[in-house]
Amino acid sequence: MKPFTYVLPHTLAEAHTAAKKAGAVLKGAGIDLVDRLKERIEAPPEVVNLLPLKNDLAGIADDGGGLRIGALTTLRQIAEAAALQGPAFGAVRIAAGLTxxxxxxxRATLGGNLLQLARCWYLRSAAFGCLHGGKGPTCLAMTGENRYHSILGWHDCVRVHPSNLAPALLACGAEYTTFFDGKQERRPLAALFPDEPTAQKAEHTLRDGEILVAIHLPKPSGDVRSTYQETREKDSFDWATTAAAVQVTLQDGTITDASIVLGAVSPVPRPRAEAAKSLIGKKPGDAAFLKAAEMAVAGASPLSQNAYKLSLCKAIVRAALTEVTR
Amino acid sequence: MTKPPPDQPQEAFSRRSFLKGASVATIAGTAATAAATAATATQGKPETFGPGTHEIQLKVNGQNKLVKVETRTTLLDALRDQMDLTGAKKICDRGACGGCTVHLDGQPINSCLTLAMDAIGGEITTVESLTEGGKVHPLVQNFVHCDAMQCGFCTPGMVMSSLACLQQRGKPTREQIQHDLSGNICRCGTYGRIFEAVERTAQGAQGGGK
Known part of the structure; x- marks a missing residue:
């Protein structure tokens, strides 16, 4: 790690001002950042620590319209939260607990999990210069070792989005609030990720100095259920090879609303709207789930080493739908 | 309480100011958290530290200790290099093995991924606390009794994760033990005996005897 100046703000405004400075980076627990600093893929002159703002930025509370999860809430707190018990937010709880x-x-925080740098081994190594890291002319994984990389929705970089929580929160209709220039701004969670995730784009759409403050989950109305499943090579402590979060609303035994979001298969978490729409008006059943699973990977273009992800992805979408409607 | 160093713009850092700053800052000794430390300082401007060395106070195994760190010093390096507490091991240094496990406020964490400054105000517990004053904790006795180690490098981390498992669950099931120890890797593969040692401790065994 190169030396840096450590900034401890008293307020969001101070943190914002400090983080706007060229080269400054924001940090929560630092699980991802410390790793990047040790690998020397980054050497920021200033690190702005958000942990002193824990009182405002951590914790889960009912804010009237739904649940507000502070950006500094730890993954363990989310996995065990009493407020997230019950079927509607199962996906969020499970995704946090599997990470x-x-x-x-x-220690790891919600904000850090959503905003972490992709885990591509070329991007994360100082020995390689890749396009996404801004240190090379091409995506090295595209023609190199790419078994853990994208199978759909990629452009000139085949990284995958590494967050477990992002697909789960998207499936549950989450929104997010940021702090920028003295104002809090609230948007749908999908806006946190670039529409066209090219190499030049960051993993997220936050501006320099913009601080993720909280995630909001809407109050479920009716029989709303969600779950999250992922495939991985090891039973514990591994990154997902594919991930699927699903949420369905049931009324009199019929699916009236559905969302399916894939993780670990694209440079951003991918909502599969058409696949989800195919379920609406249907009774839960394997034929409908199989069709939705097929549709979820429609248009995929796997790389030389990762076509296996297609069948895994279909399998977990089907399994998640089966589980959530049981 | 010594005053933290005045804010300095980035351009002002030279080798000279680096050396000058090296022995200055001490962070409030009794502050409850880093946030509380910050709250006592002048409002309106954030506190800044580094990039040189400064002194901070960490509460390790119940004792307050002054320790010289840089902003980039990890808790693991502060414990091992500055405080001579070499129980926590530096193995992968990336949060991938669990060899560096210590407790921060009663929860097991990777000390290699935790900046020392982020542990200010917290209660740090290391594996050394389990053999303090010549008294050996039953968990350690049961690790010995079950021969729950081969090369022994992962053992301090395994012990600390096991301790948290026992503290938080009382009588954990085998499944819960496996879950709670899933961040600690034993390359020799002694997991079965480690789980036994935890189970024996939960049953009240003090090591020895059959």
């Missing part, structure tokens, strides 16, 4: 290890989840 990394108990040791990491005790």
């Amino acid at each position: 990394a290890t108990p040791l990491v989840r005790n």
Whole structure:
């Protein structure tokens, strides 16, 4: 790690001003950042620590319209939160509880999980210069070792979005609030990720100095259920090879609303609207789920080493739909 | 309480100011958290530290200790290099193995991914606390009794994750033990004996005897 100046703000406004400075980076627990600094893929002159603002930025509370989860809430707190018990937010709870290890989840924050840098091994190594890292002319994974990379929705960079929570929160209709220039702004969570995730785009759409403050989950009305499943090579402590979060609303045994969001298969978490729409008006059943699973990977273009993800992805979409409607 | 160093613009850092700053800052000794430390300072401007060394106070195994760190010093390096607490091991140094496990406010964490400054105001517990004053914690006795180690490098981390498991669950099931220890890797593969040692401790065994 190169030396840096450590900034401890008292307020969001101070943190924002400090983080707007060229080269400054924001940090929560630092699980991702410390790793990047140690690998020397980044050497920021200033690190702005948000942990002193924990009182305002951590915790889960009912804010009237739904649940507000502070950006500094730890993954463990989310996995165990009483407020997230019940079927509607199962996907969020499960995704948080599956992430990394108990040791990491005790410190890692919601904000850090959503905003972390992609885990592509070329991007994360100082020995390689790739297009997304801004240090090379091409995406090295596209023609190189790409078994963990994108199978759909990629342009000139085949990284995958590494967050477990992003697909789960998207499936549950989450919104997010940021702080920028003295104002809080609230948007649908999909706006946190670039529409066209090219190499030049960051993993997220936050402007320099913009601070993720909280995630909001709407109050469920009716029989709303969600779940999250992922495939991985190891039972514990592994990154997902594919991930699927689903939420369905049931009324008199018929699906009246549905969302399906894929993770670990594209440079951004991918809502599959057409696949979800195919379920509406249907009774839960394997034929409908199989069709939705097929549609979820429609238009995929796998790379030389990762076509296996197609069948895994279909399998977990089907399994998640089966589980959530059981 | 010594005053933290005045804010300095980035351009002002030279080798000279780096050296000058090296022995100055001490962070409030009794502050409850880094946030509380910050709250006592002048409002309107954030506190800044580094990039040189400064002194901070960490509460380790119940004792307040002054320790010289840089802003980039991890808790693991502060414990091992500055405080001579070498129980926590530096193995992968990336949060991938659990060898560096210590407790922060009662929860097991990767000390290699935690900046030392982020542990100010917290209660840090290391594996050394389990053998303090010549008294050996039953969990450690049961690790010995079950021969729950081969090369022993992962053992301090395994012990600290096991301790948290026992503290938080009382009588954990085998499944819960496996879950709670899933961030600690044993390359020798002694997991079965480690789980036994935890189970024996939960049953009240003090090591020895059959």
